[in-house]
Amino acid sequence: MYRKLEEVVGCKWSVSVLLAIDSGVNRPGVLERHIPGISTKVLSERLRKLTVYGLLSKKSYPEVPPRTEYSLTPTGKKLISIIQQIQTLDSEHQENKPDQ
Secondary structure, three states: OHHHHHHHHOOHHHHHHHHHHHOOOOOHHHHHHHOOOOOHHHHHHHHHHHHHOOOEEEEEEOOOOOEEEEEEOHHHHHHHHHHHHHHHHHHHHHHHOOOO
């Protein structure tokens, strides 16, 4: 499990995708436009891996054109909470850092 966590948290794209989905951006095309610099290939790979790891769930709708939406699983929501705590810790650390 630790290796999976390391791959998720160690990849800037995974964290960006998770945070975007947490903020309500849940369709691949919108995610691609929302996350600066991510390519279609990388986004597809990250969505696939995050789904395999059980952090995202995927729902496909039988429409024309097809529509796919992603959402956080309970485990994904727990990881978002941890990521937000790390961001808060980093912000606090930056505020308390003496001027150099």
